Amino acid sequence: MSKFVQMNLPPFLAQRLQQAGITAPTPIQQAAVPPALEGRDVMAQAKTGSGKTLAFLLPMIERALRPAAGPAQGRCPQYLILAPTRELALQIEMELRKYAPPSVTSLAVYGGTPIERHYRALKRPPLVVVGTPGRLLDLAGSGHLHLGAVTWLVMDEADQMLDRGFLRDIQRILGLLPRERQTLLFSATFSPEIQELARSMQRDPARISVDPGVSSPTTITHAYYVVPAEQSRTQLVHTLLQSVKAGERSMVFCDQKYKVRRLAAKLGGDPASVGSITGNHSQAQRERTLGAFRSGRLRSLVATDVAARGLDIPDVAQVIHYELPSNPNSYVHRTGRTGRAEKEGATYLILSESEEREYLRMVRQLRIQTKKLPLPTFVSLPPAAALPNGEPQAPPRHRRRNEQFHRTNGNSDGLHRRAASPVRSSGYGR
């Protein structure tokens, strides 16, 4: 009997998993599935690429297939999964479709897509809704989506969902859900502050930490370069991108959108090989680019943190950090796009000399081993692709950035957040 069946998951699920090459549960699945099946709340921490998605999808499928339990059965969504980015919501729903029988109906809802499509789809409500907070609230507010029958809530990347910027939306969504429900939180990273905050949202949760203090897989090799000048950053990235084997892919992360655009333009001599993705791209472009990258048509992807969390892309051999990430969690999640499911991976961080101390402090905190590498001989860059007309070559000015910040987050809100911001902690180096 398969280990999945021993965990009280239905035999057909075990069979489907086996067909997909999954024969045994990972440690997080072994630890999280039983309490979830028993109806308990779960707060689960496990490193990137360790199988957290199936750890909540499998018990959810089992529960959805149990004989009807209440009057709402079949008429309203009973399972809600929240994710911090649109592509992640889509990926989770695809994963669900892969393993659940057709009777477990599902829908991914997120912004940047025509809302009419969601109106239409919700006329016959699915059992499971996977979505990002904004569009969910929009649909709930306009009466197209009823959340009053949700008895199972998952927050994937829960620490980000509960962070400022998302928290207010999450609280609104929680306000629409019944108190009597199961709440499951999953992430590779949970700060003590977020764990404390989660307390009010859960009831006696099973607290699971597979490898306490470890958020990054040991199959990933960490290394860094110190570059003398800004210009050599780009050349180094280009050189590293050339080093991967055929069939393998690379991701490059920058902190800001304009840097992604600038870097992608400089690297993009061969436009078929380097793509970019940020929140500035249209949703259609984002999905097209990610699809091309997943399928291998695109070998390298330059991105902001929109692609840092959760995305499961095959054969990402290396993750390159164009600069020191502003936050250690960001480093963990970006890096976690490689070295998934016990595979090997490599990550390279590019630093200026002045950042080395701060980086080494971060490394100590994250309990990872790293080593400084000598600069390789640079492979010469292709001629730069022209930047589209009027694209800023430099960061937007401070004032404009703040204006946009307030606008996109709701203005009165922005002011309060500003006043409260001193409590914020970066978690290291203070």
Next chain:
DNA sequence: AAAAAAT
């Protein structure tokens, strides 16, 4: 301080 997320 930036990025993400509704229009």
